[in-house]
Amino acid sequence: MTGEILIAMTGDDNELWPVCLERGVVALGYGRPYFDALRSGDRDAFFRLQLDAHPRGTAESVIRRKATIWFDRATRIAESRDDLWLHRTATDLYWALSEDTEPLFEEYDGKMMIAKPVTPWARRNRKTVALTWNSIHPKARDYLTTQQAVFRVADPKMKQYIQALIEGGSLERWHELPDWKSRLGEEKGKTLGSNVELSEFVLTRMMMTIRDTVRNSNGQVVQRTLRDKKLLCSEAAMKARLEALMIEQEGRCAITGLPLHVDGQDNLDFDMLASVDRIDSHGHYEPDNVQIVCRFVNFWKCAQDNGKFVELLERVVDHRFERDRRDRATDG
Secondary structure, eight states: OOSOEEEEOOSGGGTTHHHHHHHTEEEEEEEHHHHHHHHTTOHHHHHHHHHHHSOTTOOHHHHHHHHHHHHHHHHHHHTOOSOEEEEEOSSBEEEEEBOSSOOEEEEETTEEEEEEEBSOOBSBOTTOOBOBGGGSOHHHHHHHOOOSSEEEOOOHHHHHHHHHHHHTOOOHHHHTSHHHHHHHTGGGTOOOOOOOOHHHHHHHHHHHHHHHHHHHOSSOBSSSBOOOOOBOSOHHHHHHHHHHHHHHTTTBOTTTOOBOBOTTOTTOOGGGBEEEEESSTTSOBOGGGEEEEEHHHHHHHTTOOHHHHHHHHHHHHHHHHHHHHHHHHHHO
């Protein structure tokens, strides 16, 4: 992240937040006359509108300052590039990065929305730990609590703290500061709430799957003979390997490249859940013979050879591509 860090309230009483969350934008609303002045870049016209809206006797300097602030807020949103935007709800802190795309201008409820596309709003840091309000230090909460529509984080130390918070880095060097300890109330025994990485949930589930598979597949005869499967390393070593694979595979299925879903995430699709798979289906569970795939891929692959399964998937993709090409040619 190379841009600014900004806190956004999205319209009167956060009226635009549901739109922002659903569509992946940061937005403010303006009355139509104000919007027209903004679009034409006419600060004087914007000021005159503010002047007419204020009670008689209000100091012109006060009105001009307010007009400048609101004009600049719209400009900041429209021109935002690679900025970190924060939004607080009653229970969570959300974040998103503004994208290098054109702003959006849309009418709603007799007003005009000025919006900038952002990455999907996230309420977990990059290490999948939930950013619940009670888990954020009160010293930071004090700073992040603002009623301004757009607030730029200017304090260098707070910028570093927020960046570490979003990245999932250690916050100890701030939490150990005397004034931070005092604000938390450590002398009264108060502590911060804490949350667990979603990756810890998925690792625990995958290890349970391995245990169950090994326990239930030891060569016994039911309606068919189940292939013997063993764990040829310690559970700690296997868990460490799975954790490393989540990083090496960049959170993507080893076979399809599709994004893996993890337990507890927003918009969870169970077919996309991370699932541990043996590369050689005839082999055992050992560090060099496991990969992480989407659950549906694991089901489809079953006992199929890894290379053969990939070949079959590629055949399907090639067939669909060729079929679509023929259909387009026919339609043309």
